[in-house]
Amino acid sequence: MVENVRELLKAHEGLKHEVYLDIENSSFVPADVLEAMLPYFNQRAYGNPTLTHKPGWEAYEAIMESAQKIAGYLGCKNLEEVNFTPGETEANNLALLGATLHMRGKGGKIVVSEIEPLSVIHVAEMLAKNGFSVVKVPVDSEGFVNLEKLKETVDRETVLASFSAVNHEIGTIQPIREIAEIIRDKNPNAIIHTDASDAYGKIPFKVRESGVDMATISSYKILGPRGVGALYVREGVNIERILEGQIGTQKLWPGVENTPLIVGFAKASELMFEKFEKNIRHMQRLRDKLIEGITTTIPDVRLNGPRGEKRAPDNVNISFLRCEGEALTIELSLNGVYVSSGSACTRRLLQPSHVLIAIGRRFEEAHGSILMKVTRVHREEDIDYVLEVLPKAVERLRGITGSTAVE
DSSP, rough: HHHHHHHHHHHHHSSSSSOOOTTOOOOOHHHHHHHHHTTHHHHHHHHHHTTTSSHHHHHHHHHHHHHHHHHHHHHHGGGEEEEEEEEEEHHHHHHHHHHHHHHTOOEEEEEEEEEEEHHHHHHHHHHHHHTTEEEEEOOOOOOOOOOHHHHHHHHHHHEEEESSSTTTTTTTTTTHHHHHHHHHHHOTTTTTEETTTTTTTTOOOOOOHTSSSSEEEEGGGGGGSOOOOOEEOOOOOOOOSSOOSOOOTTTTTSOOOOOHHHHHHHHHHHHHHHHHHHHHHHHHHHHHHHHHHHHHHHEEEESSOOOOOGGTTEEEEEEETOHHHHHHHHHHHHHTTTTTSSOOOTTTTOOOOHHHHHTTTOOHHHHTTTEEOOOOOOOOHHHHHHHHHHHHHHHHHHHHHHHOOOO
């Protein structure tokens, strides 16, 4: 395996242009974010924030200032509502497990959508094995939650509901406030969670206006460092820890806080929000150029998810008929364009994306999909290069299969 990877890396030598669009799975850290983080590794704030000495006090101050910034961007009541975790997966696990632990004995139903990220779906399925009734609410062909089915599903037994504000794969912007109001009307005591990792910094989203009790956000999805995320828990909402150990500044997540990563998360947030409308317009322009360029120049393609204002400004998900997604990602990589096929959590197992299957795509359409996300730092020439390379890659792979039939 190692030798195969080395050969593939060798094949990439001499690339003149590289465009990284695999933000769903990981991200690069821009120089301005990295510069903000560097002093916290070895110059200051390297102490444990719970200890009474200068490096500890500096770390405490840095973490609190970062929490204050993020709380402001989220629209929290106070910074204590922000709980840092090692990432989105951990925050979603904390939300679902912590809420159900606290609510045990008060009901036995959990309600989620069919297209939640796997860190929600898999936790819900695990809870189903432990006595909970889990209902997955269906979505339409663009990924929007069926609100009538939601009304039928939520009842007095519902202890937790989790619906992403923006879908991570196809960019569908859910009417999260309306979803929350439906749940509240059916059961005021149910705890409502949203994975807002693809909403934070991408669409206008404030936790108190959304009506949710908990919200997950992720650092790397806004070009911050990997290894840090946060869970908003509304003041007055109680959930339990799912790990035990030394308690620092984060009461819901024990252990010593990673100060440099938290500072980087706050800096990336600052850079997204200080020019929020400009950043959104820029991403929308690149997104639309990419979608238009692909759908008008390459035959037999399908856009997955909605168009226009109902779609996240950074998201492009396309199915290429008669073209296998894994092969296409490799072909593009050899030309310096880095994308992903299907979802990050399923691609190595060669399973079709559960999101694409839920919106009605056939297995071959789901297997032939690629996901690309643009950012505030991508340029027009980056998209031009992708639109130069992609049609040739698709044509070459289709030529290998020799198939021309399209159903």
